[in-house]
Amino acid sequence: MLCPWRTANLGLLLILTVFLVTECTHSEAEGAARPNNSLILQDSKENLALASSSSCMDGTQITQNNSAFPTEVNTSWPILMGENAVLCCPPIALKYLIIITWEIILRGQPFCKKAYKKETNETKETNCTDERITWISRPDQNPALQIRPVVITHDGYYRCIMGTPDGNFHRGYHLQVLVTPEVTLFQSRNGAVVCKAVAGKPAAQISWIPEGDCVTEQEYLGNGTVTVKSTCHWEGHDVSTVTCRVSHLTGNKSLDIELLPVAGAKKSAKLYIPYIILPIIILIIVGFILLLKISGCRKYKWNKTEATPVVEEDEMQPYASYTVKNNPLYDTTNKDGK
Incomplete structure (x- = not known):
């Protein structure tokens, strides 16, 4: 004799088994027909490993759950001039x-576009003239972009667009090139x-210790x-x-100078020398x-006073000689007359 409750349990178990088999078959068929975001993200761990080996500028990590990667991510990246930069695509x-596309917008330069199409395995470039911006490897192996080395003209916006059956995924970089002053x-x-x-980029900030009367230009x-x-x-x-x-994004620097107190005194003395x-x-x-004038006048007067008698004596000497010389004649004449 059959028990009704046992028969009911067996029927319920049979129905549940058929339902589970049908659901599993449907899921496998759907998965084979079209990959979902979870599978794409799980397989993208290969990209992350490749990016790490290439020193990619990548701050995004894929979690173990089924959360979807955001369709667009933008990152500000200050980099020192002269260094090498590696820009990564989304981890897909x-x-x-x-298709993989890099869009490059630089200041004062035409819009540059680098693309790779997987179906035909070909790359194409439009208005890209800077030879320092290249693929880091074959795009089908690693779609990252490299800049070797970075210069001031590389300031701008770089965006990687990866097209998949589930849509497009974007990753952008606002690259700011820094120059140490x-x-x-x-x-x-x-x-x-x-x-x-x-010659710093951006402009540095200058402060003083102690503060003084300063003018900044x-x-x-x-x-x-x-x-x-x-x-x-x-x-x-x-x-x-x-x-x-001096404060700057590339680092801070301090310089000291000694002001000697005598320096100001010497300077003042030099300024007053011409006036004193x-x-x-x-x-x-x-x-x-x-x-000299006074001494010259006195000497002249003294010489003049002493010179007067000498002149008179010299003037009398010819007369005296004449008289002496004539006296003998006078005397002879007188004698002959007698």
Whole structure:
């Protein structure tokens, strides 16, 4: 004799078994017909491993769950001039790709486009003239882009578009090229201290320790860099050493300079020398000339006084000689007359 409740349980078990078999068969057929995002993301681990080996600039990690990768990701990337850059595409499995496209928008340059079509296994470039921007490898093996080396003109926006049966996935990079400024510190002739951050990108920030009476100027150069100049005075302050601090995205730098207190005194003395020494020299010269004149006048008068008798004696001597010489004749005449 059959039990009704046992018969019911057997029937329910049979129905459940048929339902599960049908569902599994349907799922396998659907999966074979069209890959879903979960399969694409799971297989994209191969891309991540390849990107890591190529030092890709990639901050996105694929999780173990079935969460879908966002259709568009944008990243700001400051990079130092002279370094090498590797830009990655979204981590999508290469076997599901239809087309890969890199769009490059640089300042002051035409729109550049690099594309790879998997069906025909061919690459195409449009308005791409910079030979330093290339595929890092064969696009069908690694779609990443490389820049070797980075220069100022590489400032711009780079976007990788990967076309798949499930749609397009985007990854963009706002590339900002940084240039380290050259820092100098010196004291000018007028006593001011000048700190310069030459040809930096972006413009550097200059501060002083201690703070003084400062004027800051910026000079924009044609290549996109900026020179910052700060001139400071510390007049009336007891300052012996000052520090110039330059802040920049590439790193900070500090320079010290010693201001000797005697430097200002020597400078003041040099400024007053023409006004103090020159009048003294002029007075000495004038006094010496007057002294010479006075001495010359006295000597002239003295010589004149002594010279007068000599002249009279000299004038009388011819007469005396004449008289003496004539006396003998006079005497002879007188004798003959007698």
